[in-house]
Amino acid sequence: MTASNTAPAMIRMEAVDKYFGTLHVLKDINLEVPKGQVVVVLGPSGSGKSTLCRAINRLEPINSGLIEVDGKPLPAEGKQLAQLRAEVGMVFQSFNLFAHKTIAENVSLAPLKVRKMPAAEARKTTMALLERVGIANQADKYPAQLSGGQQQRAAIARALAMKPKVMLFDEPTSALDPEMVQEVLDVMTSLASEGMTMLVVTHEMGFARKAAHRVIFMSDGEVVEDTTPDEFFTAPKSARAKDFLGKIL
Numbered sequence: 001m002t003a004s005n006t007a008p009a010m011i012r013m014e015a016v017d018k019y020f021g022t023l024h025v026l027k028d029i030n031l032e033v034p035k036g037q038v039v040v041v042l043g044p045s046g047s048g049k050s051t052l053c054r055a056i057n058r059l060e061p062i063n064s065g066l067i068e069v070d071g072k073p074l075p076a077e078g079k080q081l082a083q084l085r086a087e088v089g090m091v092f093q094s095f096n097l098f099a100h101k102t103i104a105e106n107v108s109l110a111p112l113k114v115r116k117m118p119a120a121e122a123r124k125t126t127m128a129l130l131e132r133v134g135i136a137n138q139a140d141k142y143p144a145q146l147s148g149g150q151q152q153r154a155a156i157a158r159a160l161a162m163k164p165k166v167m168l169f170d171e172p173t174s175a176l177d178p179e180m181v182q183e184v185l186d187v188m189t190s191l192a193s194e195g196m197t198m199l200v201v202t203h204e205m206g207f208a209r210k211a212a213h214r215v216i217f218m219s220d221g222e223v224v225e226d227t228t229p230d231e232f233f234t235a236p237k238s239a240r241a242k243d244f245l246g247k248i249l
C-alpha cells in the first residue's frame, strides 16, 4: 500500500519519555501517524509496544514530551478524557467483554451511556456494526457462548460503536486459536481499506506486509526503524531488526 504522508497527523508524539520507577520504557519517542494511515508496530516482548499504545489514550501517563490526537494535546482528566477515550478505540489481546451482558448490550453500552443515544438508534447502530464484523446472528448471546474470534470481533464492534477517529490494536489475535486469527485480521483489513487510522501491535507478519502502510520496529523502549513493510522485511537496517526477523521468520 502507498502511504499518504501529506495527510495531517492523527497521532503525534514528540520527545515522549516514560518510566516505570527507574525502568526507562519509552525513550524519546517521536512519531507521527497521518490520518488514514495503518502503522504496524513490531518488536520483541518488553520493548514498550503496549506502553506506547496505552500512552496514546492515556491509560499510562507519560513523564515528559507531548502527545496529540487529531491536533489536540491529551487531556489529563474529566470529561475531555472520556471524550478522548471514545475517539481513540482500543482493542486488547484479552477481549474484556462484560460477561453478564449480551453481545449487543456490550456494543451499545457506551453509546447509550456516554453518547446518550436513544435506545432504538443504539440497537440499529449495534446491529449494523455486528453485521459489519460478521456476527449479527450472535447479537443476543453472551460472550462465553461465542468463540474467541467472535468475541474479538465483538470487541472491535464495541470500539467502533463510539465512532472513533483512530483505532489502537494491541496484539488482537495473540490469545486466539490459530484457526480464528484470520477472521479477526479480515475485519481489521476491511477497516484499513475504509480509511481508518490504525496503530496495530501484532506478530502477524502477513498482515503487516499486506495491510500496513508503514512499520515501526521497537526495541528496548526506542523506535529503531520506521519504514515501509517492503523495506523492513527485505532490507532491515539495524542489527536489532535483523536479529528479530531472524527469530520470527
Ligand code: ADP
Pocket: 020, 023, 025, 043, 044, 045, 046, 047, 048, 049, 050, 051, 052
Ligand atoms: P511490550 O508490549 O513490547 O511487550 P510493554 O510495554 O508491556 O512491552 O513493557 C515495556 C517494559 O515495561 C517491560 O520491561 C515491562 O516489564 C515493563 N512494564 C510494563 N508495564 C509495567 C508496569 N505497570 N509496571 C512496571 N513495569 C512495567
Ligand code: MG
Pocket: 049, 050, 051, 170, 171
Ligand atoms: Mg505488549
